[in-house]
Amino acid sequence: MFLRNSWYVLGWTRDLAPGKPLGRVIIGDPVVVWRDETTGRLHAAEDRCPHRHAPLSMGRVEGDAIRCMYHGMKFGPDGRCAHVPLLETPPKVAIRTYPVVEKDSWIWVWMGDADRADEALIPDAHGIDNPEQPMRANSIEYDAHYQLVHDNLCDLSHVDFVHETTLRIATGAWWAQSAPRITTQDRSVRFERWFVDADLPGAQNGETVDTWISYDFHVPGIFVLRGARYPAGTAMECGMKEPVGIEPVSRNIEQQAVTPIDATHTAYHYATGLIGNTPEMTRKLAERMDVVMATFEEDREMIEEQQKIWDRTDPEVEKLFLPQDKGPFLMRKMMERLIREEAVSEEEDA
Template identity: 30%
Template sequence: MFPKNCWYVACTPEEFAENPLGRMICGERMAFYRDAEGKVAAVEDYCPHRGAPLSLGYVEDGHLVCGYHGLKMGRDGKTRSMPKQRVGGFPCVKSYPVEERYGFIWVWPGDPTKANSDDIPHLEWAVSDEWAYGGGLYHINCDYRLMIDNLMDLTHETYVHTSSIGQKEIDEATVKTRVVDGEVQTSRFMDNVIAPPFWQANLRTKGLPDDQPVDRWQICRFNPPSHVMIDVGVALAGNGGIDAPEDKRANSIVVDFITPETETSHWYFWGMARNFKPEDAALTDAIREGQGAIFAEDLEMLERQQRNLIEFPHYKLLKLDIDAGGVQARRIIDRVLAEEQEENSNRIASVSA
């Protein structure tokens, strides 16, 4: 159900700053830690001795030590030692290509020979001093594709986020969807509207009036396997909208990394990058808190939606024009999956021949 020959955000460095981290990614249990050189390592979360989770252990001399009987594991998945035991013949566990970049830990769950760190998407906002970023993590019990659907169709904001970013003009605006170089783009433009509370606060932060009409935009961009970046903002009406000068607008990038856990659960790394007042840590915290509350409103809806899909399997999801972004994203995911399955079949056939 999910592609594996690709890079996913697995965690953040803070999550295993003191102890190893166990996390399931794409149906595979992994343990994350740092080796003797301080580099991130990821191995299968399974001790070959008695099957204990290695993530319940600790790190010693750059090796992951099983907390059950003291077996030491290397970053390559090979057992290094075990107190008073000969372990040279122990089978290796799986190790995973892993990279630390942009404040995230990226992992490749598939064929390690195909992993190329150059394929990790470039995030300009993560390396520029002109931008600030704040975000968080939610564990959500639903198919990761439902979250992609949610992010590629922001019509729901009118109904789910009524007190923050929702307004009736969203579902009145024309939705345009297109695929450009493998990226799905869904856009909405709303002219001469009153900004909702979240954007009123951002206008005030920039010293702009919050009670005047604005031109608002939302441009959702999906890239496989499951990354969605949303260019959002408002500008004082009549100043060019998305092309308005910096002193007439407030805009940000909503950052969404959706990482499958199982077929009905995922890890949702969310955040917002902004290019105004990047030095203001208090503002970053305030935006993070507000955005976290907004995304929390999605959580119950998505989990209940997943429950319904399981309990009513005889119904099929309907497709409207507002669903085009999610539909196109799913087509790309299906195509990537089909390519992987064909490669696996050809490999098995060549080995058997």
């Protein structure tokens, strides 16, 4: 079961080619997005022509409308049929539309009751279009349930193992040797920690840094992390609390979205950036990004193999709860609560 009343990331804004609609499946429902040729605004609707259920995403953008390129039905941004070949008056039918927003380089679609769509619920990310803060972005697809990807992102102790020779080295930290501080927000879980005396990869003379890592994992699968490296000693100076008003040596930003396609497939849209305090350092750090980008394939391999073991395992077999599971557990409970509340709310409406 999926949460419906939520903003889901359909993909990157850049995935939308000029004049072409874009079709994706979100929580089992085909969705099409197109850009209004006049206003430049996005429109979203069910990706299904009411005539013969052809995908509108194979259609054509015409002004503010989308035309099905199977038999030519055209629909306005309000979903209403605007034209049908051979008919003088279009029939009084409409496709379902979805609230859609473009923000921080992502296309966000509200999959639930349109009346409840509130843009304030869209978490802040970073975007990938700032040339001074270069980000590398990509999208992949998991043959796995989204829950396994959530679990992965809510317990970064796996960095020491899954990414032992890649991200662990690149971050200079040991992620499984201590636990982050975890707090629950309204629709997200927050993870914060210092790594004291972390190795500075590539540094000479064994130079170390103090690294502050803070990330939020938002419903229904948005991961936004900000990391910052400071001179050794900064963590102590800050009393092991969040560093405020201190310029870091370098920063890293991760923005990732887990979007369930259906019960067995999950889309994953991720971007990552290493940003120095000078343009020169930023350029230098950019070279190291290949390592970071490769780690996403390490996660995919692990999670898809994990899914295969789940598929061969009686669902009654219990799993072991470890301290590391606090984050994944809180996130699962939050999702379960919201899905439950949604079911109750639908019953009350009925």
